[in-house]
Amino acid sequence: MNNYDKNNILNLLDSVSPDNADLLETLHIIQEHFGYLSKEALEIVSELLSLSVAHVYGTATYYADFRFVPPPETIIGWCSGPACLLKNGVGIRDAMLAVFGTELGEQLDNPSVEVCMAQCNGTCEQAPQIWVNNKVVGKLTAAKAIELARSIKEDI
Ligand code: FES
Numbered sequence: 001m002n003n004y005d006k007n008n009i010l011n012l013l014d015s016v017s018p019d020n021a022d023l024l025e026t027l028h029i030i031q032e033h034f035g036y037l038s039k040e041a042l043e044i045v046s047e048l049l050s051l052s053v054a055h056v057y058g059t060a061t062y063y064a065d066f067r068f069v070p071p072p073e074t075i076i077g078w079c080s081g082p083a084c085l086l087k088n089g090v091g092i093r094d095a096m097l098a099v100f101g102t103e104l105g106e107q108l109d110n111p112s113v114e115v116c117m118a119q120c121n122g123t124c125e126q127a128p129q130i131w132v133n134n135k136v137v138g139k140l141t142a143a144k145a146i147e148l149a150r151s152i153k154e155d156i
Helices: 006-012 022-035 041-048 055-064 082-087 090-099 143-156
Strands: 074-079 113-118 130-132 135-139
Touching: 006 022, 006 041, 022 041, 022 055, 022 113, 041 055, 074 090, 082 090, 090 143, 113 130, 130 143
Parallel strands: 074 113
Antiparallel strands: 074 130, 130 135
């Protein structure tokens, strides 16, 4: 992750001005670079685009894509698509959450891990599946999901 300070944010948004900027695109640029949107970044965007902080914050929080805390070391995307649901996707999700002792979308700090909802990516032949830091782990069973969650919990 990159150093999240005011100068870095300003450098990153060097070409952004109220005349040519798209708010969503600007927020995506920041999140892509830093991994999340800090309060300071939202304030800088507000200043840069001559929008109220409430407008910027309201837009950012409307979309599930944006994070407001640093991402964990391990992000597990749980596929909520129909093929995975038909093959016990919910059981797999619940088994992993039970091992981590968290809810969907809640970050466990130590180890730094989060199970979040993801959408079908078209590789349903691997259903039911999850993505561990974008790497597909497919044809899961609840038992394999528990084993994987325990090993992630022990390794970190
Ligand atoms: S439904 Fe899960 S990969 Fe398609």
